[in-house]
Amino acid sequence: MLLRAAWRRAAVAVTVATGPKAAAPTRGLRLRVRDRAPQSAVPADTAAAPEAGPVLRPLYMDVQATTPLDPRVLDAMLPYLVNYYGNPHSRTHAYGWESEAAMERARQQVASLIGADPREIIFTSGATESNNIAIKGVARFYRSRKKHLITTQTEHKCVLDSCRSLEAEGFRVTYLPVQKSGIIDLKELEAAIQPDTSLVSVMTVNNEIGVKQPIAEIGRICSSRKVYFHTDAAQAVGKIPLDVNDMKIDLMSISGHKIYGPKGVGAVYIRRRPRVRVEALQSGGGQERGMRSGTVPTPLVVGLGAACEVAQQEMEYDHKRISKLAERLIQNIMKRLPDVVMNGDPEHHYPGCINLSFAYVEGESLLMALKDVALSSGSACTSASLEPSYVLRAIGTDEDLAHSSIRFGIGRFTTEEEVDYTVEKCIQHVKRLREMSPLWEMVQDGIDLKSIQWTQH
Amino acid sequence: MAASSRAQVLDLYRAMLRESKRFSAYNYRTYAVRRIRDAFRENKNVKDPVEIQTLMNKAKRDLEIIRRQVHIGQLYSTDKLIIENRDMPRT
Numbered sequence: 001m002l003l004r005a006a007w008r009r010a011a012v013a014v015t016v017a018t019g020p021k022a023a024a025p026t027r028g029l030r031l032r033v034r035d036r037a038p039q040s041a042v043p044a045d046t047a048a049a050p051e052a053g054p055v056l057r058p059l060y061m062d063v064q065a066t067t068p069l070d071p072r073v074l075d076a077m078l079p080y081l082v083n084y085y086g087n088p089h090s091r092t093h094a095y096g097w098e099s100e101a102a103m104e105r106a107r108q109q110v111a112s113l114i115g116a117d118p119r120e121i122i123f124t125s126g127a128t129e130s131n132n133i134a135i136k137g138v139a140r141f142y143r144s145r146k147k148h149l150i151t152t153q154t155e156h157k158c159v160l161d162s163c164r165s166l167e168a169e170g171f172r173v174t175y176l177p178v179q180k181s182g183i184i185d186l187k188e189l190e191a192a193i194q195p196d197t198s199l200v201s202v203m204t205v206n207n208e209i210g211v212k213q214p215i216a217e218i219g220r221i222c223s224s225r226k227v228y229f230h231t232d233a234a235q236a237v238g239k240i241p242l243d244v245n246d247m248k249i250d251l252m253s254i255s256g257h258k259i260y261g262p263k264g265v266g267a268v269y270i271r272r273r274p275r276v277r278v279e280a281l282q283s284g285g286g287q288e289r290g291m292r293s294g295t296v297p298t299p300l301v302v303g304l305g306a307a308c309e310v311a312q313q314e315m316e317y318d319h320k321r322i323s324k325l326a327e328r329l330i331q332n333i334m335k336r337l338p339d340v341v342m343n344g345d346p347e348h349h350y351p352g353c354i355n356l357s358f359a360y361v362e363g364e365s366l367l368m369a370l371k372d373v374a375l376s377s378g379s380a381c382t383s384a385s386l387e388p389s390y391v392l393r394a395i396g397t398d399e400d401l402a403h404s405s406i407r408f409g410i411g412r413f414t415t416e417e418e419v420d421y422t423v424e425k426c427i428q429h430v431k432r433l434r435e436m437s438p439l440w441e442m443v444q445d446g447i448d449l450k451s452i453q454w455t456q457h
Numbered sequence: 458m459a460a461s462s463r464a465q466v467l468d469l470y471r472a473m474l475r476e477s478k479r480f481s482a483y484n485y486r487t488y489a490v491r492r493i494r495d496a497f498r499e500n501k502n503v504k505d506p507v508e509i510q511t512l513m514n515k516a517k518r519d520l521e522i523i524r525r526q527v528h529i530g531q532l533y534s535t536d537k538l539i540i541e542n543r544d545m546p547r548t
Contacts, residue, residue, distance in 0.1 A: 055536045056536055056537055056538060056539040056541070056542070057535065057536050057537070057538050057539065058538070058539055059538055059539060059540065060484070068484065068485075071485055071489075071522065071523070071526035071530075072519075072522055074526065074529070075522045075525055075526055317492075317495070372539045412488065413484035413485065413487070413488045414484075415483075415484070415487045417540055418540065421539075421540050
C-alpha cells in the first residue's frame, strides 16, 4: 500500500519524455529510470542527458502473479475477436456453430493436458471462481450428510475465504498446519478425516514459496476413505505433469493467466466417473452442463486451450530451462551474500518460484530499491496489507525474516541476462541496505539479537 | 511432393530466425530465437522423410504465426527494457 502510494506520487512528479512517440497515446508507466547508486554500471549514454533520458521498463520477474501471453496463444485468439464473434450457444447459424466448434476444441486441449475427458471440463472466469465452485458446490450438495471439510493453512485466499463463508453456513473446517518445509503431514491428514468429511482441498504448487504437495499420496488417502479431493492447480498446470486419474484427483482448478494464457478465464475439472455432484453457484441458462451458466467467452477459452496445448508441448523444455536458471539465481545469490534463507522445501519444489529471505533487510525497502526489476514479496492478493504473508507464518518463519522475503519468478520467457541482472542488483542493494542497518552492525559486532530487551516498560 | 531437402530445411531455419529477430518485445524475441535454434538442433538427426515433412509443415505454420505476431508487436510497441540498451541490439 505504501509502495503504491509512493509510486503514484513519483508518477505525478515526473514529466513524460518527449520523442518520436509523442503522438502516440501514453501507455504504461512512463517513469524515468535513473540508477542513483554511485557505483552503478549503467553506461554513460543513459546518464548523460538527465532531462531527456530514455524511459526503460523494468524486467518482469513476477510470473506467479501473472504471465505474458504467449504469441501462439494471441494468434489463436485473434480470429475470434475479429471475425468469428458468434455466441457459442447460438444453435441456429454458422456463427454459433463455428464458435461452438472452437469452444469444444479448446475443451479437448485443456482436458488432454490433465488426462481428463472433455466432458469433465467446465470453463469459468478463473481459478478463483473454479475454487468457489469446487469447494462451495461440493460442500453444499452433500450438506445433508456431510458437514466437514479439510484444507491447509497455506491455501490461496479464495480457498480460505470460501471455507470461512461455509463455516458461517454451519460447516466445520479443519485447517491443517504445514511443516517447516511447507508440506503437510500425511498422518495428520489421515487423522483429520472424519466420517462426515466431504472434501479435502490441497493446492498442488504454492504460489508464494513454490512448494509441491504430495498430491498422488493425498489422492490415494482420500480415495481410500471415500472423500473427494480438490486441488488448486493454478500454478502447476502445464508446468509439471499432472494426471487426474493417476493422482486420483476429483476436482481441479485451472487458471488461464498463469500458463501464458489470457486473464479472465479458467476451468474447473469435475470428475464424472465416479460422478462428483456439485451445486451450481451461478444460475442462468444452464450452460456448461448447468454448473456454470453464462455465455462462454469463446476468444478467452480458445486462448486457454491454445495455452494448454503449447504448455503440453513445451513442458519438458521449459522445466529444464527454468530449473537451470533457478539454480543459477540461487547459487549466485547465496554464494555472495551471507544470511539468506530459502523458504520452502528445496527438494519438493517447483523451480520457477523462489522465495528468499534476506536477514536484516526490510523486504519493502529492498523491493523499492530493486525498481528496475518487477518483483513481489508474497502473493499479489495480499500485497496491499502490511502484514507479512500468512504462508510464511504457517511454515514457522521468524517475524523478522518474514518481513524480509522476496519472491523471484522465472518463466518461459525469462532470459539468462535477466537473471544475472536481477542477481547483481539484488546483491548490490542488500549489501547497501545492510550497511545502513543498525541491526546488521550489531550482528557484525557479535551481539545476539535475540538477547536484546527492546522495550523498557 | 518430394521430401524436404537439406537446403529447404536450412532456408526455413534462416527465414524463421530472420523473422524472429524483428520482434520488438525483448522477451518474445529472445524466446523465439532460442526456441527455433534448440528445436532445429534437437531434430537434426531425424531420418524418416514423413516425420521430416510433418516437422517442416509445423515449422512453416509457426513461421506464419511469427510473422503476424511480429507485425502486431510493432503496431503496439512500447519502451525497451532496462537491460536492452546494454546488450547487443538483437540478443
